[in-house]
Amino acid sequence: MTFDLQRIREGRSTEGIRRVLTPEGVEVEFALADRGERLIAVLVDLSVQVFASLALFVLILIIWGVLFGTGLNGTEFFSVALGIVSFFFQFFYFLTMEVFWQGKTLGKHLMGLRVIGANGHPLSLSGLVARNFMRQVELFLPLIAGAGLVGPTSTLSSLVSLAWAFGLSAYIFFDADRRRLGDLLGGTIVVKQAAPVLLPDIAAGQQETRARFRFTTDQLETYGRFELQVLEGVLREEHRPDQEEIFARIVARICLKIGNQSEVAPEFHRDFLNDFYAAQRQHLEREALYGKRKDSKADSNGGP
Structure with missing residues (x-):
């Protein structure tokens, strides 16, 4: 999909869709309410x-x-x-x-x-x-x-x-x-409110191989389903000329948020994001079984 970057930066919408840039530089689409x-x-x-x-x-x-x-x-x-x-x-x-x-x-x-x-x-x-x-x-x-x-x-x-x-x-x-x-x-x-659609193929692929990166429960409490869907969109996109730059920004942002002090080498950025996606998805699904739904990093729990 081709985006009008100027329109995105200005936050304008087209055909009921609002496209914005996150602090990580990722384009995110929101469907405007009727x-x-x-x-x-x-x-x-x-x-x-x-x-x-x-x-x-x-x-x-x-x-x-x-x-x-x-x-x-x-x-x-x-x-x-x-x-x-x-x-x-x-x-x-x-x-x-x-x-x-x-x-x-x-x-x-x-x-x-x-x-x-x-x-x-x-x-x-x-x-x-x-x-x-x-x-x-x-x-x-x-x-x-x-x-x-x-x-x-x-x-x-x-x-x-x-x-x-x-x-x-x-x-x-x-x-x-x-x-x-x-x-x-x-x-x-x-x-x-977007219906959560998580990537079964990415998560399954990571489960078939040994994860290179491990995350604690406290680290996985940082983000919610919304952020996971943003990461999903990034991992879905292939052959972007600026993909490595985007990966680097997102990895740095995640490490800062979850308190990861270890440096991630550029050649392992995708592995880091794939492992984090799989671990985060598993964590959120496990929490949902106990009635704890976290829609975004701003949520402390699933209710008012």
């Missing part, structure tokens, strides 16, 4: 939030009644209180999920989606805060205002609020990377 899939994921998350917010609000009412022996009087106060609870709950719902579940929420997990950095690098907290804060400006604040949850409203103000919400949300239909404004501000994109 807009319909993102909508369904948001609706799932909103449903979870509605029920959770109502449950939290009922709990507040019960605690208030127990402490003060009275309920919350006044429809306006009730609406404002419910709006405030909903606002903070939904903001921290998205932020907390995406921070601790590596870019996923319940809705995204159900649809097989996740948020990643637009340049292919790990997510940053500032980027996640920015994209979720922008969601308030794009959608929730105008909808809350238009629904009259923060005070009296008129038909005109409701229409303006709805137009604001739908107008800003429509940006996703015009962006080549299918980003909403929050993604643009936070430097993120939403992609499809």
